[in-house]
Amino acid sequence: MASESAFERQHPLAWIFDAWSTVRAAVIPAVAFLVFSQGFALGWLAALLVLPAVAVGVAKHLALGYSLRDGEIVVRDGILNRKERRIRFSRIQNLEEVQGLLHRLVGAVAIKLETAGGSTPEAVLHLSPVAAARLRDAILGASDEDAGERERRAAEPALLEVPTADLVRLGLIKNRGFLVVAAVVGALSQLDVAGDAWWKRAEHWVPGLLERGVEGFEVSWAAILLASVGVLAGAYLLLSALSISFAIVRFFGFTLRREEDDLRARFGLLTRVQKAIPRRRVQRLIVEESLLHRLLGRISIRLDTAGGVGGSLAGASSLGDIQDAEESGRQWLAPVTVRQRLRELVAVALPRLSLEPLERSSELTPDASSGEAREGWRPIASAATKRLFNKSVLALLIVAYGLSWLTLWALLLPLLTPLLWWLCRNYVRHRRYWLTRDALWFRAGWLGRKLTVIPFEKIQSVTFRASPFDRRYRMASVAVDTARSGGFYAASIPYLDAEEARRVVERLALEAGRRDFVWS
Amino acid sequence: MSDDEPEEALPSAETPAAPEEPPEGTPERPPAEAPAPPPPAPEPAFEPRHPKALTLDLIVGGIVAAIFASALGLALLVVTLVLGFDSWVTGVVWAAAAAVMMLVSFFCFVYPRKRHRRYRYRAGSAGLEIHSGVWWRRRIHVPRSRLQHTDVAQGPLERQLGLASLVVYTAGTHDASVRLSGLSLEAVLEVRELLTGHAEDGADGV
Numbered sequence: 001m002a003s004e005s006a007f008e009r010q011h012p013l014a015w016i017f018d019a020w021s022t023v024r025a026a027v028i029p030a031v032a033f034l035v036f037s038q039g040f041a042l043g044w045l046a047a048l049l050v051l052p053a054v055a056v057g058v059a060k061h062l063a064l065g066y067s068l069r070d071g072e073i074v075v076r077d078g079i080l081n082r083k084e085r086r087i088r089f090s091r092i093q094n095l096e097e098v099q100g101l102l103h104r105l106v107g108a109v110a111i112k113l114e115t116a117g118g119s120t121p122e123a124v125l126h127l128s129p130v131a132a133a134r135l136r137d138a139i140l141g142a143s144d145e146d147a148g149e150r151e152r153r154a155a156e157p158a159l160l161e162v163p164t165a166d167l168v169r170l171g172l173i174k175n176r177g178f179l180v181v182a183a184v185v186g187a188l189s190q191l192d193v194a195g196d197a198w199w200k201r202a203e204h205w206v207p208g209l210l211e212r213g214v215e216g217f218e219v220s221w222a223a224i225l226l227a228s229v230g231v232l233a234g235a236y237l238l239l240s241a242l243s244i245s246f247a248i249v250r251f252f253g254f255t256l257r258r259e260e261d262d263l264r265a266r267f268g269l270l271t272r273v274q275k276a277i278p279r280r281r282v283q284r285l286i287v288e289e290s291l292l293h294r295l296l297g298r299i300s301i302r303l304d305t306a307g308g309v310g311g312s313l314a315g316a317s318s319l320g321d322i323q324d325a326e327e328s329g330r331q332w333l334a335p336v337t338v339r340q341r342l343r344e345l346v347a348v349a350l351p352r353l354s355l356e357p358l359e360r361s362s363e364l365t366p367d368a369s370s371g372e373a374r375e376g377w378r379p380i381a382s383a384a385t386k387r388l389f390n391k392s393v394l395a396l397l398i399v400a401y402g403l404s405w406l407t408l409w410a411l412l413l414p415l416l417t418p419l420l421w422w423l424c425r426n427y428v429r430h431r432r433y434w435l436t437r438d439a440l441w442f443r444a445g446w447l448g449r450k451l452t453v454i455p456f457e458k459i460q461s462v463t464f465r466a467s468p469f470d471r472r473y474r475m476a477s478v479a480v481d482t483a484r485s486g487g488f489y490a491a492s493i494p495y496l497d498a499e500e501a502r503r504v505v506e507r508l509a510l511e512a513g514r515r516d517f518v519w520s
Numbered sequence: 521m522s523d524d525e526p527e528e529a530l531p532s533a534e535t536p537a538a539p540e541e542p543p544e545g546t547p548e549r550p551p552a553e554a555p556a557p558p559p560p561a562p563e564p565a566f567e568p569r570h571p572k573a574l575t576l577d578l579i580v581g582g583i584v585a586a587i588f589a590s591a592l593g594l595a596l597l598v599v600t601l602v603l604g605f606d607s608w609v610t611g612v613v614w615a616a617a618a619a620v621m622m623l624v625s626f627f628c629f630v631y632p633r634k635r636h637r638r639y640r641y642r643a644g645s646a647g648l649e650i651h652s653g654v655w656w657r658r659r660i661h662v663p664r665s666r667l668q669h670t671d672v673a674q675g676p677l678e679r680q681l682g683l684a685s686l687v688v689y690t691a692g693t694h695d696a697s698v699r700l701s702g703l704s705l706e707a708v709l710e711v712r713e714l715l716t717g718h719a720e721d722g723a724d725g726v
Contacts, residue, residue: 460692481692513663
C-alpha cells in the first residue's frame with residue numbers, strides 16, 4: 001500500500017551474511033592454518049581472508065536498496081554492474097523466511113522472494129523483523145485479505161505439528177549420522193598442515209589402549225567377539241545420536257498450516273525456516289515407508305514442486321538449505337508422522353484428487369482383459385519374478401566368484417538362491433499401480449514401501465519402452481515425465497505386460513492431453 | 521513400408537474412435553479393442569520418415585566409417601611397419617581391426633536401414649507420437665497441450681537433401697525436448713502447424 005518511497009537499506013549488519021558466506025568456505029583450512037602456525041598468522045589470516053570479505057560485504061550492502069511501491073517491490077543492487085529489479089507483488093509465488101543462527105545473533109531475518117520463473121529466489125533481503133513484517137504485509141496484503149481474516153486463520157489449529165519424540169524416531173530411521181561423520185572426517189582431512197600429527201597420535205593411541213586393556217586378560221575368542229560387538233554397537237549408538245540431533249536441529253517444531261491456497265511449513269531449531277508450499281505447483285507426492293519407518297509406525301511424505309526455493313545452492317543459507325538444494329525442489333509435507341494421518345495430508349496437498357487408492361490399499365484387481373473397466377490396483381506382469389530372479393542369480397554368482405578370491409566361504413553364497421526367489425517374488429507381488437480418474441498411483445516395495453502419486457495434469461509426456469529382454473517376455477515399461485523431477489522420469493513402471501503397457505500409455509497421454517498444464 | 525520382422529509385430533495403436541478404419545501403411549496392424557469414450561475426430565495414420573532420410577543416415581554412416589577406417593588403417597600401418605608380419609602381435613591387431621571394422625560397418629550401414637524402416641510418427645490433435653528404436657524400442661507421446669514451443673532445425677546435410685527436424689519442448693525434465701527427424705521440410709512445417717495450430721510460411725529463419 002506504499003506510495004513512492006525512498007530506497008531503504010537492509011538491516012545494518014546485513015553485510016555480515018555476505019562476508020560470512022565468503023569466509024565460510026575457507027574456515028576450516030583457515031583455522032588449521034591459524035592453530036598450527038603459532039599465532040602470528042592471525043594477522044595474515046585477517047589480511048588475506050577476513051578483511052576483503054568484509055569489505056566486499058559492506059560494499060554490496062551499501063549498494064543494495066529496496067523500495068516498496070504501489071503493488072511492487074524494487075530492488076537495486078550491484079557495485080560495478082548496477083541492476084534494478086521490479087517484482088510485482090501479485091507475481092510472487094513464494095515468500096520464505098529464514099533465520100539462521102547468525103541471523104538470530106544479529107537480530108535479522110532473511111526474506112527470499114520467489115516468482116514462477118527460475119530456480120533461484122528473485123530477491124534475498126536481510127531485514128530487521130520490523131521491516132520484514134512490513135514487507136510481508138505489503139506482499140500478502142496485495143492478495144485482498146484483511147487482517148481479521150488472517151488473524152482468524154492464525155488462530156486455527158495447525159494441520160500438523162511434529163512432536164520432538166517423532167523427530168527422535170526420524171533420526172533413527174534416516175540415520176544421517178554418517179553425514180556428520182563424513183563431514184568431520186572431511187574437516188579433519190583438510191587439516192593437512194598438521195595432518196600427520198593427528199593421525200600419528202591416533203596411531204599410537206588406539207593400539208596403546210588395546211594393549212593396556214588386554215594386558216592381564218586372557219585373549220579369547222569370546223572376548224574379541226564381545227569387544228567387536230561392543231564397538232559396533234557403540235558406533236551405531238553414536239551415529240544414531242548424531243542423526244537424532246541432526247533431525248531435531250533441522251525439523252524442530254515442524255508445523256504445517258494451511259494459508260489460502262498454499263501450505264506453510266515452519267521448522268528449525270538453530271535455523272528457523274518458514275516455507276510456503278504452493279499446492280498448485282505440486283508435481284508429485286511421495287510417501288516413504290521404509291522398514292524402519294514401519295517398525296516405528298511412522299511415514300514420511302514429501303512433495304516435488306516446480307520452482308520454489310530449494311532448487312539452488314546459491315540461495316542456501318544453512319545446512320538444511322544445502323540438503324534441499326541437493327534434493328532439488330523437494331519439500332517436506334511431513335518429515336515424519338503417523339500412518340493414520342496419511343489420507344488427511346494427501347487430501348490437503350492434492351485437493352480434488354480421488355483418494356480411492358488409499359482406501360483399498362491391499363486389494364489387487366485381477367488383470368481384466370476388458371480394458372479399463374475395472375478400477376483398482378493392478379499388478380505388474382507375473383513373469384517379472386522369473387526375470388528378476390534370473391538377473392539376481394547372475395549378480396549373486398558374479399559376486400560369489402569375485403569374493404571367492406578373498407575367501408572360500410563366498411562359494412557358499414549361491415546357497416542363498418531360494419531366498420532370492422522368495423525376495424523376488426515378494427518384490428513383484430507388492431508392486432502395483434492404479435490409474436484413477438485424475439492421477440497415477442504407483443506403489444513399490446515389500447519390506448520398505450514407497451507410494452508415488454502424480455496428478456494427470458502434471459504429466460508432460462509419456463514413454464513406452466521395451467528392451468530386447470522386455471520383448472522376449474512380452475513386457476514393456478511405462479515412464480512418465482514431469483517438471484522438476486530431478487533428471488529422471490518422475491515415475492517408471494517396469495515389467496508390465498506389453499499390451500497393458502500400451503493401453504496405460506495411451507490412457508495417460510489422453511488424460512494428460514485433456515487437462516491444461518499451468519506453470520503456477 | 522511394411523515391417524517384415526518375423527518376431528512379434530508391434531501393432532501401432534489403432535484409433536479408438538474408428539475401429540472399422542482400414543489400417544493404412546502398415547497392413548499387419550490388428551484393430552484394437554475400443555475403451556470407453558471415443559474421441560470426436562479420427563486419429564491420423566502413422567507416417568514413416570522421408571526416404572531421403574535414409575540417404576542422410578547412410579552418408580553420415582559413411583563418414584563415420586571412413587574416420588574409423590582411416591584411424592584403424594593408420595594403426596595397422598604403424599604396427600606392421602614396426603613389428604613386421606612375423607610377430608603374433610601384428611596378427612592380433614589385424615584381427616582386432618577387422619572385427620572392429622565389421623562392427624562399425626554394421627552400425628553405419630545396416631543398422632540405419634533397420635532403424636529407418638521402424639521409425640514412425642503421428643501428429644494430430646492428440647499431440648505427437650514417435651515410435652523409434654530397433655532393439656530398444658521407444659514410443660513417446662507428447663500431448664498437444666504440453667507443447668511449450670517448437671524448433672525447426674536443419675543441419676547442413678539436411679539442408680542439401682531438403683530435410684529438416686522438428687524439436688518440441690515440454691516442461692518436463694528427462695524429455696524436456698523431443699526430436700522428430702528425417703522428414704522433408706514441408707512435412708515438418710505441416711506437423712508443426714498441426715501441433716501448434718499456427719500457419720507457417722516456412723520463411724522464419726529456417
